[in-house]
Structures are given as structure tokens and as C-alpha cells.
Amino acid sequence: AYRALPLAIFLALAISTLLYIAVATVAVISVPLETLVSSPTPLRDVVASSPIGNAEIFGSVALIATANGVLIEILMVARVSYGMAHRGWLPAWFAAVSPRSRTPVRTTLIAGAIVLLLAVPFDVGELAAMTSNVLLSLFVIVNLALMRLQHVAPRDDLPIRAPRWLPPLGAAGAAALLAAQFLMG
Incomplete structure (x- = not known):
């Protein structure tokens, strides 16, 4: 695990970088640069300019991806809080896990509530x-x-x-x- 994790992180960064470069290249080739710069939704403009593009589907995919990102953030905060409590860096109450699912339900609910409170204003x-x-x-x-x-x-x-x-x-x-x-x- 000690050798696999750094390699996995490096590969994730390399693949993400290549994907960003590919998306940026396609965007600049597909839509005039002035349009991209002034647009509040440049990737949607790229999809709309495609002969087979459907901007509504792209918006739906973006919404699902955003929801997935929010869920990942909630789980990350919950796991970090659980780990800190397990090591005594936060009150032990945060280290409690559900006997049925063996997951930190309390910290997950708290993280979800914090995200909800921040998302509203x-x-x-x-x-x-x-x-x-x-x-x-x-x-x-x-x-x-x-x-x-x-x-x-x-x-x-x-x-x-x-x-x-x-x-x-x-x-x-x-x-x-x-x-x-x-x-x-």
C-alpha cells in the first residue's frame, strides 16, 4: 500500500491533467476564443456547437457530477473527523460508528448538515x-x-x-x- 498509493496519486494527477488539456484543446478548436472567454457556461457552448451535442443532456450530467462531488466532500469530512476523533484529536463522540453499517453516521450527518447550511446562503x-x-x-x-x-x-x-x-x-x-x-x- 505504501508504494501503490503514491503511484495512484501520480497517475490520477497525470490523467486529470491530460483530460483538462484535451478538453481545453477541443473547446478552443470548437468555439471562438472570444465566445469562450465571455460565456458564463463555456463547456455548454462547446457541447451546443457540436453537430450531435445536446446542451440539456450536458447540463444534466453536470448536475449529477456536482451532486457526486458534494457526496464525496461529505464522506471525506466525515472520515477525516472520525479519524481525528479515533486518535483523540476530536471528542470521542465523533468516533462513534453505527453497529449495523460500521460507518461514522454521526460525523456523516454533521458534515451533511454543514454542507446544507453553507449551500443555502x-x-x-x-x-x-x-x-x-x-x-x-x-x-x-x-x-x-x-x-x-x-x-x-x-x-x-x-x-x-x-x-x-x-x-x-x-x-x-x-x-x-x-x-x-x-x-x-
Whole structure:
């Protein structure tokens, strides 16, 4: 697992990057750049410009993908909260699991309630920006924590192995993206 996870992360990033490049290339080839830049829904415009494109179906797929993303976020928050409580970093109440499903039902319900409370007053763009900022902040913190662990713990005691140059690069990259988001407003 220690060797498979870093490879899986790298492959996921590489495949995602290639997909983004492919989508951007198709978009620029299919629709004039000025139209893409000024459009509030550029990918929908790309689909609509296709001879077989159906923008309504694209909207439905986007809605399903968004709902899936929200569910993943809820589960991620629930599992992280459960893990933190299991290690004593949050009250033990958060570590409770359902005897029937063996899942952290309490933290899942709390995470769902938080997402619902945030979804009501904010639009999707604001929620996406907030989520991005939180995740980038977490990436900075995780990389800084790994730097600290590499400094104080013997190499054999660490559950993850990374070259010493990688955590500072990751922290700096995430911090730069976070700063760029704030500066670009």
C-alpha cells in the first residue's frame, strides 16, 4: 500500500491533467476564443456547437457530477473527523460508528448538515472558491507537517517516504495557488 498509493496519486494527477488539456484543446478548436472567454457556461457552448451535442443532456450530467462531488466532500469530512476523533484529536463522540453499517453516521450527518447550511446562503461559484481555498490550505498544512516529521523522526519511522525537496515544493505550490486566488479575487 505504501508504494501503490503514491503511484495512484501520480497517475490520477497525470490523467486529470491530460483530460483538462484535451478538453481545453477541443473547446478552443470548437468555439471562438472570444465566445469562450465571455460565456458564463463555456463547456455548454462547446457541447451546443457540436453537430450531435445536446446542451440539456450536458447540463444534466453536470448536475449529477456536482451532486457526486458534494457526496464525496461529505464522506471525506466525515472520515477525516472520525479519524481525528479515533486518535483523540476530536471528542470521542465523533468516533462513534453505527453497529449495523460500521460507518461514522454521526460525523456523516454533521458534515451533511454543514454542507446544507453553507449551500443555502452561497451560490455554487462561492462554494467552489471556498472549497478550493480550504483544500489548498490543507495541502499547505499537510506538506508543512511532513517537513516537520522528516526533520524530527528517523526516516524508517515515517509511514510515508518522500524526497526532502518534495514537501517544501508542495507547500510552496499550494501557497502560491492560494495567494493567486486571493489576489485575483
